[in-house]
Amino acid sequence: MRKLKLQVQMSLDGFVAGPNGEGDWIFAGGPPDATALQKVIDLADSCDIILMGRGMSEEFITYWENVVDNQPDSPQLALAKRMVDMHKIIFSHTQTTIEGRNAEMENGDLATAVNALKNKPGKDLMVYGGANFVSSLISANLIDEYYIYVNPVALGSGLPIFKEKKILKLESSTAFSHGKVLNKYVLI
Numbered sequence: 001m002r003k004l005k006l007q008v009q010m011s012l013d014g015f016v017a018g019p020n021g022e023g024d025w026i027f028a029g030g031p032p033d034a035t036a037l038q039k040v041i042d043l044a045d046s047c048d049i050i051l052m053g054r055g056m057s058e059e060f061i062t063y064w065e066n067v068v069d070n071q072p073d074s075p076q077l078a079l080a081k082r083m084v085d086m087h088k089i090i091f092s093h094t095q096t097t098i099e100g101r102n103a104e105m106e107n108g109d110l111a112t113a114v115n116a117l118k119n120k121p122g123k124d125l126m127v128y129g130g131a132n133f134v135s136s137l138i139s140a141n142l143i144d145e146y147y148i149y150v151n152p153v154a155l156g157s158g159l160p161i162f163k164e165k166k167i168l169k170l171e172s173s174t175a176f177s178h179g180k181v182l183n184k185y186v187l188i
Contacts, residue, residue, distance in 0.1 A: 003124045003144035004051070004114060006134060007043055008161065010148050015158030016131050025153045032075060033176040036149075043147060044082045048123035051114070053133025054092035060128065061088070061100035089117070091133060111140045131159040139163060145186055152179035 008016050009026045017023055052060060060083075067080035074080065088103040091110060098105050106113050114137070117125055127137060137143050138161060146168060168185035175181045 002118045002120070002122060004118060004127060004137070004142055005043065005047065005124055005145045005147060006127050006137070006143045007040070007147040008129060008134065008149065010150055010161075011153050011155045011158065012150060013154045013156065013158075014160055014162070015155045016129065016134070016161050017159040018155055019157050019159070021130075021159065025155060026151060028151070028153055031178065033178040033180070034075075036176040036178065036180060036182070037075070037079065039174070039182060041079050041082065044079065044086070044126065046124050047126040048087060049117065049125045050083070050086050050088045051117075051125055051127045051133075051137075052088065052090055053130045053136075054090055054095050054098075055132065056128070056130035057088070057090040057098060057100075057103070061098075061103060065101060089113075110136055111142060114140075114142045131161055134161045135163050138166065141187065143187070145184065148183050148185065150181045150183060 009023070010016055011025065018025065064080045064083035067074050067076055068084045071077065084101050086102060088100065089106050090098050090103060091106050091113070093107065096105055096107060114125075127134060127143070167188045169188050170183060170185055172184045173181060
């Protein structure tokens, strides 16, 4: 059975975005760390489908397609190609179409759709966000592995992904030169 992996950037105080969805703090720690970027690429390579909520899908698709199409010298190009080429399933209760390469909409029941995907052959599944979508997956106990990049910044307020108590087991922790720490957790 495939696993559903969550990869997310989080502040020291547990927020994945500012109060209005801001993510500018993610890059506040200085230049990107090549080792951290390679870890993101390795995680992407372990998956063949990206799941995301409608709220972040347009920005996500537009950003990565722009890097591939217009930024041939970007240090993110290798990751961008993976993000564009990977099959993306966007979950929404209302929207039925989506613009973007290798993207499709899913309007069915979240747990039923995710469990059906987990039972199909293939690589693992990855979810990057948004906050409400990830919260729904966490509440339904659908995430198997949590890859949380803890950033050296406290926001004071913002959007959390945990809405109720979850007891997780830390499997590994890696510190990077830009001050971020990647913690891998599994649900107990």
